[in-house]
Amino acid sequence: MTLITEDGAAEDRFTRADTLEAALAAEGPVLVPLPVAADYLAKRPGAETGISVPGATSIDEIRPHLAAAALVAVEFPGFSDGRGFSLARKIRREGFAGTLRASGPLIADQFADALACGFTEVELPETMANRQPVQQWLAAKETMSVHYQTGYGTEPSILQQRLTARKGATR
Amino acid sequence: MYRYDEFDERFVRERVAQFRGQVERRIDGSLSEDEFKPLRLKNGLYLQLHAYMLRIAVPYGTLNSRQLRQLAHIAETYDKGYGHFTTRQNLQFNWPKLKDVPDILGLLADVEMHCIQTSGNCIRNVTSDQFAGVAADEVEDPRPTAELIRQWSSLHPEFVWLPRKFKIAVTGASHDRAAIKVHDIGLKLKRDAAGAVGYEVIVGGGLGRTPMIGKVIREFLPKDELLAYLEAVMRVYNSEGRRDNKFKARVKILVHETGEEEFRARVEEEYARLDGPTINAPDEEVRRIAAYFAPPAYATLPETSAVLDAARAADPALDRFVAQNGFAHKQPGYIALTIALKEIGAVPGDMSAAQMRAFADLAETYSFDEFRVTHSQNLVLPHVRKDDVPAVFAALKAAGLASANAGLITDIIACPGLDYCALATAKSIPIAQAIAKTFADEKRQAAIGELPIKISGCINACGHHHVGAIGILGLEKGGRENYQITVGGDASEHAALGERLGPGIDAEDVPAAIEAIVETYLAEREGGESFIETVRRAGIEPFKAGFASFLDDRAPASEAAE
Ligand code: SF4
Numbered sequence: 001m002t003l004i005t006e007d008g009a010a011e012d013r014f015t016r017a018d019t020l021e022a023a024l025a026a027e028g029p030v031l032v033p034l035p036v037a038a039d040y041l042a043k044r045p046g047a048e049t050g051i052s053v054p055g056a057t058s059i060d061e062i063r064p065h066l067a068a069a070a071l072v073a074v075e076f077p078g079f080s081d082g083r084g085f086s087l088a089r090k091i092r093r094e095g096f097a098g099t100l101r102a103s104g105p106l107i108a109d110q111f112a113d114a115l116a117c118g119f120t121e122v123e124l125p126e127t128m129a130n131r132q133p134v135q136q137w138l139a140a141k142e143t144m145s146v147h148y149q150t151g152y153g154t155e156p157s158i159l160q161q162r163l164t165a166r167k168g169a170t171r
Numbered sequence: 172m173y174r175y176d177e178f179d180e181r182f183v184r185e186r187v188a189q190f191r192g193q194v195e196r197r198i199d200g201s202l203s204e205d206e207f208k209p210l211r212l213k214n215g216l217y218l219q220l221h222a223y224m225l226r227i228a229v230p231y232g233t234l235n236s237r238q239l240r241q242l243a244h245i246a247e248t249y250d251k252g253y254g255h256f257t258t259r260q261n262l263q264f265n266w267p268k269l270k271d272v273p274d275i276l277g278l279l280a281d282v283e284m285h286c287i288q289t290s291g292n293c294i295r296n297v298t299s300d301q302f303a304g305v306a307a308d309e310v311e312d313p314r315p316t317a318e319l320i321r322q323w324s325s326l327h328p329e330f331v332w333l334p335r336k337f338k339i340a341v342t343g344a345s346h347d348r349a350a351i352k353v354h355d356i357g358l359k360l361k362r363d364a365a366g367a368v369g370y371e372v373i374v375g376g377g378l379g380r381t382p383m384i385g386k387v388i389r390e391f392l393p394k395d396e397l398l399a400y401l402e403a404v405m406r407v408y409n410s411e412g413r414r415d416n417k418f419k420a421r422v423k424i425l426v427h428e429t430g431e432e433e434f435r436a437r438v439e440e441e442y443a444r445l446d447g448p449t450i451n452a453p454d455e456e457v458r459r460i461a462a463y464f465a466p467p468a469y470a471t472l473p474e475t476s477a478v479l480d481a482a483r484a485a486d487p488a489l490d491r492f493v494a495q496n497g498f499a500h501k502q503p504g505y506i507a508l509t510i511a512l513k514e515i516g517a518v519p520g521d522m523s524a525a526q527m528r529a530f531a532d533l534a535e536t537y538s539f540d541e542f543r544v545t546h547s548q549n550l551v552l553p554h555v556r557k558d559d560v561p562a563v564f565a566a567l568k569a570a571g572l573a574s575a576n577a578g579l580i581t582d583i584i585a586c587p588g589l590d591y592c593a594l595a596t597a598k599s600i601p602i603a604q605a606i607a608k609t610f611a612d613e614k615r616q617a618a619i620g621e622l623p624i625k626i627s628g629c630i631n632a633c634g635h636h637h638v639g640a641i642g643i644l645g646l647e648k649g650g651r652e653n654y655q656i657t658v659g660g661d662a663s664e665h666a667a668l669g670e671r672l673g674p675g676i677d678a679e680d681v682p683a684a685i686e687a688i689v690e691t692y693l694a695e696r697e698g699g700e701s702f703i704e705t706v707r708r709a710g711i712e713p714f715k716a717g718f719a720s721f722l723d724d725r726a727p728a729s730e731a732a733e
Contacts, residue, residue, distance in 0.1 A: 081414060086409045140192075
């Protein structure tokens with residue numbers, strides 16, 4: 001697995017553990033499936049924990065766990081399954097300020113959108129990372145410097161930039 | 172017309188560069204074919220039966236002369252000298268080479284055009300009423316709304332990977348010419364009791380293999396809340412639309428399976444949660460866009476034109492053309508003219524480079540440099556002085572564009588079908604040509620009156636056959652092309668799906684079958700009823716009976732032939 005953030009390749013501090021036993025046995029922060037999260041946190045209250053959720057999961061199921069989670073990994077079954085993008089928006093809307101990971105075979109062309117929807121990093125299978133090295137992701141992120149939609153990403157939208165320009169002109 | 176500002180310009184240029192990069196990364200193997208496919212589709216590049224097809228967006232069907240001249244240039248340089256207008260108010264080139272596509276996109280960007288989201292599972296090019304700003308029955312011009320949606324839907328970070336394609340149409344008029352009830356979202360500008368402007372929001376209409384009429388999910392949405400409400404609908408669809416079966420992935424299936432009430436509740440719940448004011452376009456922006464669609468500088472003229480009246484009296488062909496292809500303009504002394512790309516025997520919607528140039532000159536000289544593309548694969552000169560109509564007609568005739576058959580039985584919509592399309596099960600264009608030849612006589616056409624025929628070459632229904640007053644669907648049966656005929660479809664505010672008349676028939680029987688249907692209509696018609704009005708009143712039964720006796724009469728003949 002390769003982890004890519006907006007600054008480039010990063011090290012994955014989390015260990016995936018699919019069962020409670022594996023999670024309890026692991027060293028350092030673990031990334032557990034949503035159904036295991038409550039039991040794990042009951043045994044390790046306050047531990048730095050990641051929760052893994054399929055992109056099709058309802059926000060209602062995730063909401064109760066957000067306060068205790070340091071990381072949420074949204075699993076993409078394929079790059080063209082866009083549910084994860086909407087789920088990311090909903091998770092951020094709940095006030096979740098931790099790390100939001102898009103996990104799965106995404107393509108570099110989706111990096112900017114993933115960041116705009118609230119993801120902080122992408123976890124890529126090795127086979128994909130070999131074909132699409134980190135440099136391609138960083139380059140793809142920069143291809144579009146403007147966007148129309150307000151409320152996505154940190155840069156002002158085109159609509160907001162127009163408004164600012166007009167205010168400047170009439171001052 | 173809308174004009175790009177520096178932001179729109181930069182956006183489209185960067186999109187061209189982005190696509191160029193995607194092509195390069197496909198060639199060097201960074202992108203697999205499966206990964207590249209949706210990327211090229213979202214930029215309008217389809218793999219057809221024989222070659223690539225490039226679909227160019229004509230947002231809400233509005234173009235100017237400079238753009239059409241550029242399209243003529245592209246047609247000559249990169250295609251076989253013509254382009255094809257589609258039922259989505261777009262233009263397609265059927266023979267570009269992959270390596271040329273980035274250059275074509277650059278040429279399009281030079282004239283403020285693009286191919287963004289003309290195919291793929293994303294929000295498609297938004298469509299509208301071809302008589303926007305012209306029709307007297309308009310609450311408000313729909314084009315500013317359509318332009319706002321064009322911008323908002325372009326490369327939307329969240330909604331580029333939808334379960335399936337998504338089409339939005341807008342109308343501002345009481346008579347619906349934009350077919351809003353058979354779109355994924357249909358918007359109708361209206362006024363509430365207090366006189367405020369807003370939208371009726373219809374979701375879940377569509378044609379294809381499961382045709383459905385859309386449901387009103389919001390009776391009245393205040394105008395300034397549009398983008399936030401659209402975001403709510405799209406988020407519900409993106410999250411919950413089916414992805415397990417592409418034939419059940421359109422929003423119409425979600426609305427149908429969830430139930431209208433429950434779907435509405437989910438949208439409203441999502442809408443209540445999102446932060447509307449940050450999403451909606453600021454009022455200044457809405458007004459900035461609307462200013463581009465202010466009426467052109469009309470001259471103050473009397474309602475009637477003595478010049479035109481005299482010319483019509485002297486020239487029966489001109490008279491027929493104006494009577495059939497003219498559309499009442501709200502500005503006194505002006506008229507809108509439909510240019511039917513339906514010469515008898517021609518391919519519906521095709522236009523040669525020479526015709527494009529001739530037509531560009533006309534739009535520039537006589538219609539404030541603007542024209543429209545209609546979903547019936549025709550063009551419209553929206554603002555012609557009545558005094559100028561004789562000159563326009565003469566020029567159209569010289570260019571082979573003066574067919575006086577707009578809306579008549581020979582003004583047929585046909586999808587590309589087996590001649591171009593990889594999905595086709597039957598021919599479509601040759602059927603249209605054969606019917607047009609059968610009814611070529613102008614007097615006969617005039618006697619029959621308004622009768623939209625729509626033909627699709629497979630169940631995907633790109634020819635919108637479900638909503639044709641007569642619909643024809645080409646299928647394949649036992650290795651032969653077989654055509655199902657429906658009657659009673661309607662895409663207007665009376666939206667209805669056509670009903671099948673009986674078993675499918677062979678291609679060579681289609682023109683005679685249409686004649687039989689027309690005979691039934693002429694026998695049943697009361698007063699000045701149009702075809703569809705007769706069907707609405709008399710029902711489908713007389714047409715089924717007429718079709719059945721047509722089949723009986725055919726039977727001995729075809730047996731003898733075997
Ligand atoms: S209806 Fe079928 S044959 Fe016609 S264009 Fe659409 S997919 Fe192709």
